[in-house]
Amino acid sequence: MLDMALPLIMDALANAALIFFVAVGLTLVFSVQRILNVAHGSFYSIGAYIAASMGLWLISAGLNPWLSFPALLLSAALVAMVLGPLVERTLIRWTYGRHEAIQILVTFGLFLILEDLQRLVFGVRSIYQDTPMALLGVSEIGGIFYLNYQLLLIVLALAVLFGMRFLIKHTRLGRLLVAVVADREVSLAMGINTDRAFVLAFTLGVFLAALGGALATPTTGVAPGLGAETMVLAFAVAAIGGLGQIEGAAVASIIVAGAKVLAVYYAPAFDTVAPFLVMLAVLLVRPNGLFGTATTRKI
Amino acid sequence: MMLKVDNLEVEIEGVQVLRGISFTLESGKTTVLIGRNGAGKTTTLRAIMGLLPVVSGTVSLAGDALLDKPAFARAPLGIGYAPEDRRLIAEFSVRENILLPALALNMAPAERKRRLDETYALIPQLETLDARPGGSVSGGQGKMVALGRALMVADRVLLLDEPFQGLAPALALDYARALKRLKAEKRDIAYMITESSPDLLSSVADETLTIERGMVSGGTVEAI
Ligand SMILES: Nc1ncnc2c1ncn2[C@@H]1O[C@H](COP(=O)(O)OP(=O)(O)O)[C@@H](O)[C@H]1O
Ligand SMILES: [Mg+2]
Numbered sequence: 001m002l003d004m005a006l007p008l009i010m011d012a013l014a015n016a017a018l019i020f021f022v023a024v025g026l027t028l029v030f031s032v033q034r035i036l037n038v039a040h041g042s043f044y045s046i047g048a049y050i051a052a053s054m055g056l057w058l059i060s061a062g063l064n065p066w067l068s069f070p071a072l073l074l075s076a077a078l079v080a081m082v083l084g085p086l087v088e089r090t091l092i093r094w095t096y097g098r099h100e101a102i103q104i105l106v107t108f109g110l111f112l113i114l115e116d117l118q119r120l121v122f123g124v125r126s127i128y129q130d131t132p133m134a135l136l137g138v139s140e141i142g143g144i145f146y147l148n149y150q151l152l153l154i155v156l157a158l159a160v161l162f163g164m165r166f167l168i169k170h171t172r173l174g175r176l177l178v179a180v181v182a183d184r185e186v187s188l189a190m191g192i193n194t195d196r197a198f199v200l201a202f203t204l205g206v207f208l209a210a211l212g213g214a215l216a217t218p219t220t221g222v223a224p225g226l227g228a229e230t231m232v233l234a235f236a237v238a239a240i241g242g243l244g245q246i247e248g249a250a251v252a253s254i255i256v257a258g259a260k261v262l263a264v265y266y267a268p269a270f271d272t273v274a275p276f277l278v279m280l281a282v283l284l285v286r287p288n289g290l291f292g293t294a295t296t297r298k299i
Numbered sequence: 300m301m302l303k304v305d306n307l308e309v310e311i312e313g314v315q316v317l318r319g320i321s322f323t324l325e326s327g328k329t330t331v332l333i334g335r336n337g338a339g340k341t342t343t344l345r346a347i348m349g350l351l352p353v354v355s356g357t358v359s360l361a362g363d364a365l366l367d368k369p370a371f372a373r374a375p376l377g378i379g380y381a382p383e384d385r386r387l388i389a390e391f392s393v394r395e396n397i398l399l400p401a402l403a404l405n406m407a408p409a410e411r412k413r414r415l416d417e418t419y420a421l422i423p424q425l426e427t428l429d430a431r432p433g434g435s436v437s438g439g440q441g442k443m444v445a446l447g448r449a450l451m452v453a454d455r456v457l458l459l460d461e462p463f464q465g466l467a468p469a470l471a472l473d474y475a476r477a478l479k480r481l482k483a484e485k486r487d488i489a490y491m492i493t494e495s496s497p498d499l500l501s502s503v504a505d506e507t508l509t510i511e512r513g514m515v516s517g518g519t520v521e522a523i
Binding site: 194195 | 388
C-alpha cells in the first residue's frame with residue numbers, strides 16, 4: 001500500500017509545485033492590479049519553450065550539461081524582463097479600473113497573440129529536453145525510487161512560498177505593494193510611484209509563471225496547448241484557494257494536482273476533468289474559495 | 300508666496316465641480332477653506348494633490364507647475380495631505396502608517412527617526428497608539444494618525460481635509476492643541492484646513508476663504 005502511495009504523493013506534490021508557480025503569480029497580479037490575466041498561462045509555456053530551446057542548444061554546443069540548471073532560471077528571467085514591462089506598459093495598463101468583461105477580452109486577445117507567436121517561433125512539434133532531470137537521477141529510500149528532480153521542484157515551490165511571505169512582510173517593495181493594494185489613491189498621495197509598483201508586480205508574476213514553465217520542461221516537455229492547459233489549472237487553483245491568497249494558492253495547488261494525479265493513477269479517463277470536479281465541489285460549499293471571503297483582497 | 304492655485308476648473312463625470320477657483324497659500328500662514336457639504340473642498344485638495352484630472356487652470360509651488368507632475372511627485376516636494384476619511388492602511392500598524400511616506404521616499408533611517416520623533420513630540424497621543432493596527436483605531440484617533448503621516452513629509456505645505464469632522468470633543472481639543480504646537484514650531488509651512496463650520500477654526504485662521512458650489516470667495520477673515 002505504502003509503496004503505491006508514496007510515488008503518487010511525490011507526483012502530486014511535484015505537479016502541485018509547478019501549478020503553484022503559475023497560480024501565485026496570477027494571484028499576485030490580481031491583488032495588486034485587480035485584473036484577472038487570462039494570458040497568464042502563456043508566460044508558463046513561453047518560459048517552457050525558451051528553457052527547452054536553451055537546453056537543446058547547450059547540449060548541441062557541447063557545453064557542460066550542468067549549465068542547464070542556471071539556464072532554467074535564466075530563461076525565466078529573460079521572459080520576465082522582456083515580456084513583463086512590455087505587456088504591462090502596452091496592454092495591461094490600459095485595462096486598469098475598467099469593466100471585468102473588457103479586462104477578460106483584452107487579456108484573452110493577448111493570449112491568442114502569444115499563442116500564435118509561439119507557433120510561429122517554435123513550430124507545432126513538442127520539444128523534450130530532460131537533461132536536468134537525468135543529471136539529478138534517482139534516490140532509493142526503503143526500496144522505493146524517487147526522482148530527485150521532483151524533490152527539487154517541491155523545495156523550490158516552498159522557497160517561493162516563503163520568499164513571497166518574506167517579500168510582503170519584510171521588504172520595502174512588499175510593504176509598498178501592500179499599501180497600493182489597500183489604497184491606491186493614498187499610496188500616490190504619500191509618494192508611492194504606483195505605476196512602477198504595477199510593472200514590478202506584473203513582471204514578478206511573469207517571472208514566476210515562466211519559472212514554472214522552465215522547470216516543467218524536463219518532466220513534461222513542451223507542446224502547443226500547454227499555455228491554455230496550465231491557465232485553466234491555475235484558475236481552478238485561484239478559485240479553490242480564494243483569489244489573492246498566497247497560502248490558499250499553495251494548498252489549492254496540492255488539491256488540484258492531487259485530484260489530477262489520483263485520476264491518472266486510478267481513472268485515467270478523468271484526468272483532465274478531475275481538478276474541475278474538485279473545484280466545483282469546493283465552490284458549492286464555499287463560493288469564495290477555501291480561504292477567500294467576499295471582501296478580502298490580500299497579498 | 301508658496302502654493303498658488305489659479306483659475307482651477309474640475310469636472311467629475313461631466314459635471315463641473317470647481318468653477319475657476321484661485322487662491323494662494325503663504326508659508327507660515329493658515330488658510331481655512333469653509334464650505335458646506337458638497338461645496339468642493341475635498342475636490343480642491345484632491346486636485347492640488349494630482350488625484351483627479353483638471354479641466355483647466357494651474358497649481359504651482361514656488362513657481363514650479365505642479366499639474367504636469369504625477370501625483371506621487373507631491374510628497375517629495377514637501378506637500379503633506381490628510382484626507383477627510385483618514386484612509387489608513389488597515390494591515391499596517393499605526394507607526395507603519397505614519398512612516399509610509401518615509402518608506403515611499405526611501406528616507407535614510409536617521410532622517411526617518413528624526414521626523415518620527417518630531418511628529419510624536421507634536422502629537423504625543425500617537426506614541427501610545429504606535430503598535431495598534433491601523434484598522435483598529437477609532438475615527439478620531441485615525442484623524443490624528445493621518446495628521447502624523449502627512450507631517451512626515453510636509454516641509455512646505457500641509458493640506459488637512461475636515462480634520463474636526465466627527466471628532467469627539469476631547470479629541471477635537473487634542474487635535475486643536477496639536478495644530479497650535481505645529482504652527483508655533485513649524486513656521487515655514489503653508490497650511491490649508493477645510494471645515495464645514497467656521498467656528499472651530501477661527502482661532503487658528505490667518506485667512507478664511509469660503510467655497511460655495513465650486514466657487515471661492517472671501518480672502519480676509521471677515522468673510523463669514
Ligand atoms: N466621485 C464623485 N462622483 C460624483 N460626484 C462627485 C464625486 N466626488 C465629488 N462629487 C461631487 O462634487 C461636488 C463637490 O464634492 P466635494 O469636493 O467632496 O465637496 P466637499 O468636500 O466640500 O463636501 C459634490 O457636488 C459632489 O456631489
Ligand atoms: Mg469633503
